[in-house]
């Protein structure tokens with residue numbers, strides 16, 4: 001899947017890659033690089049992802065050996081969000097889709113402006129009621145020991161789509177721009193939960209959006225998530241104060 005979607009080119013420099021060398025001559029071997037390292041102390045390894053998530057398609061990006069070394073050495077220039085975006089853009093390019101959006105993305109990163117924060121915040125506001133509903137439905141299913149039905153699977157798929165979109169929007173807006181210093185409940189929450197502290201998340205947004213599997217995340221981290229989810233209201237109130245253009249109601253109640 002990774003090779004097919006990446007079109008057998010390096011996702012960064014787009015050099016043609018060969019999966020195997022039949023005659024041992026100058027073929028560049030592609031490498032499935034980890035976005036979040038396989039271990040905690042590896043490049044970009046500070047994350048709550050478990051080992052199976054770390055080795056899944058979603059956490060791998062096809063690179064040539066040179067680019068692989070580069071992104072693992074210079075992790076400051078290649079944070080997870082950037083690699084996810086490069087991977088998505090590369091796969092889109094390979095699938096023939098026009099890259100109008102990605103050009104806008106690149107410009108937004110260069111000029112980082114308020115519009116991006118507003119865009120993220122408005123999308124988050126739409127995510128909140130959806131997330132709350134999915135959360136309680138998954139918890140109920142797990143408590144009752146019921147099987148996961150088709151309706152829930154479809155909702156989980158929607159969660160994936162929304163999460164990917166929000167993650168990219170947060171990256172474009174820059175987490176720094178949505179960060180609030182001295183928000184006591186978030187600092188306390190980080191201290192109380194080792195995984196959040198380890199992940200060095202600036203905001204509850206990036207923490208919540210870091211998960212890849214909604215069933216796994218709710219089964220194992222429901223307290224941390226629910227707490228972060230509630231604290232996100234405080235961040236949103238602040239953003240609404242800072243950006244009066246944020247008109248949408250930010251609370252679902």
Ligand SMILES: [Zn+2]
Nearest residue numbers: 010013064067
């Ligand atoms: Zn390359």
